[in-house]
Amino acid sequence: MQLKDIREYPRHDLNHRKDRIARTAMARNAPLALTLALAVGAACAQAPAPAPERAAQLVRMVRQDCGSCHGMRLTGGLGPALTRQALAVKPPEYLAAVITHGIPGTPMPPWSALLNEDEALWIAQQLSDGFPEENRTHAP
Ligand code: HEC
DSSP states (O other): OOOGGGGGHHHHHHHHHHHHHHHHHHHHHHHHHHHHHHHHHTOOOOOOOOHHHHHHHHHHHIIIIIHHHOOOSSSOOOSSOOSSSTTTTHHHHHHHHHHHHTTTTTSSSOOOOTTTTHHHHHHHHHHHHHHOOOOGEEEE
């Protein structure tokens, strides 16, 4: 086998490495790109209101389960405040993505096993508007 002139190597090698770096960067950003695509796709969507019984369940879940980390008044605890003021600059689509997928590497867990994306968006919109109180008279 005949080796090529050494001057033919560096450029090829460099392109190859640049290509690999670009691919790695893309792979790293894929989840973000997906989240953004999801957010943009949902940007104009208003979540359909769940049936009253399901809505009551979701309100209870947020007050109890989310409240255990975000504070019983949702004013913050282990997790940050989820009040209307605190979330004013955060798009509901972002909040819905966080609720659905959690924030890997932090205690914020994903909730996709317990609610669908419409429900996550509905909760996000309720949080942005100031979350409703639990209606204790109808609690089981
Ligand atoms: C085990 C504790 C825990 C539970 C339970 C929990 N969270 Fe979180 N949540 C966190 C933490 C911690 C963060 C902040 C993560 C970080 O960015 O470091 C967070 C972040 C968030 C954020 C992003 C806030 C922002 O300002 O960007 C939202 C929205 C959120 N949680 C909603 C919820 C909802 C809704 C529930 C219930 C369905 C819930 N969380 C349950 C711990 C929790």
